[in-house]
Amino acid sequence: MKKSKSPNETESMIRQLLCETELPRDSLPYSDEFSRLKALFVDKTKQKLTDNEFWRALSRAAKQGGLGTGKRKTSPPGPKLSDDQQLELMRLFPDGIGGRDRLPYTKEFEELRDRFSRLTATKLSKSEFWRALSNIAKRSRKPKPIEGPFQLLGLPEELVQSLEIQNPWWAGKPWPPTQPFRRWAYREVVRRVDSGITQIIALRGTRQVGKSEIQRQFIEELLLFRQVAPSTILRVQFDEVPNLGKFTMPVQAIVRWFEENILKEPINAVARRGEAVYLLFDELQNLTGWENQLKALVDHQSVKVIATGSSALRIAQGQDSLAGRISMIQLGPLRLREIAAIRFHETLPPAFPSENGLEKWATPEFWRELSSFAKQHEVQLRQAFKAFAAFGGYPLCHKRGDVDE
Secondary structure (H helix, E strand, O other): OOOOOOOOHHHHHHHHHHHOOOOOHHHOOOOHHHHHHHHHHHHOOOOOOOHHHHHHHHHHHHOOOOOOOOOOOOOOOOOOOHHHHHHHHOOOOOOOOHHHHHEEEOHHHHHHHHHHHHOOOOOHHHHHHHHHHHHHHHHOOOOOOOOOOOOOOOHHHHHHHHHHHHHHHHOOOOOOOOOOOHHHHHHHHHHHHOOOOEEEEEEEEOOOOHHHHHHHHHHHHHHOOOOOOOEEEEEOOOOOOOOOOOOOHHHHHHHHHHHHHHHHHHHHHHOOOOOEEEEEEEEEEOOOOHHHHHHHHHOOOEEEEEEEEHHHHHHHHHHHHHHOOOOEEEEHHHHHHHHHHHHHHHOOOOOOOOOOOOOHHHHHHHHHHHHHHHHHHHHHHHHHHHHHHHOOOOOHHOOOOOOOO
């Protein structure tokens, strides 16, 4: 009877296989080359290992180093993913993708792939999903926390503590998880911010339609996908900030504190380097003279502002003072295609390609196309309307498709 290999001989054989393969170790999972290497190993050692056990053996050997062959190994190209798909991939790993080596050939890997498929309506093979993960991991980095304690600089201690809690990324702490679904207005907000059409983008709508969530999702995109410095992001939820009554210009007071303690340089100095500073103000309409404060802010500092308000009247009243500086987005209840996506994981294209302009509504062709769209997606639309009639149009009612009460 042939003896099994000793641990040293087994490790030596693993290292030899890694040296001889033309693929980098990170490209092996779920590939034909992995199957070939495992078959060679089993044939020579007579050891029966699961795919996961063999992968972990390969990983241990590779991490010990000393496998240089003088020849650069090239990974096969990964699948081409959109920005949204790449961001969704990153969101699957709130604690970072650094520990991804534990995943191949595990139930956790299968669950993550299935979840990604449901959220993005994208079908990737196991090999494609692993390569996508590996490519994302190479660009992922953990931001450096900002060292405190922070000076008060005239702000009440309770206010400073509130700002720290609302902006956990300053200290390198995790932020609350965001919803996987993005409302139609999300990409419109991002488009307007990136285009620089106006310095202020205002989202208005009733409470609980997703305005604050859009802000949080945008911050997540900035930190995870765009890798911007946490020190360039300030979010203030004004309906939760204490002790503002003593300030005549609370927005300016908070921004000055942010410059001194977090940014540690003037906002305009950052802008001169071609970088952006993002200020996100939630329920801003609760402040007296908020429009004048924003006007003074953007007239003298180069910032990108995303503001939200649940009082359409107050927001509209301030719009005239900010002419040329602000663009408005009205966010209402969920649309049928949004309900179909949240509750039934159905992906429907928008019935209206553009949110701007009503001129097409006066043309017969518009109504013929709309009728054709309704017939093409009749099953999904009826299903979504039934859910709308039963539960309403607020996102909270449709977070989980299995919730019926």
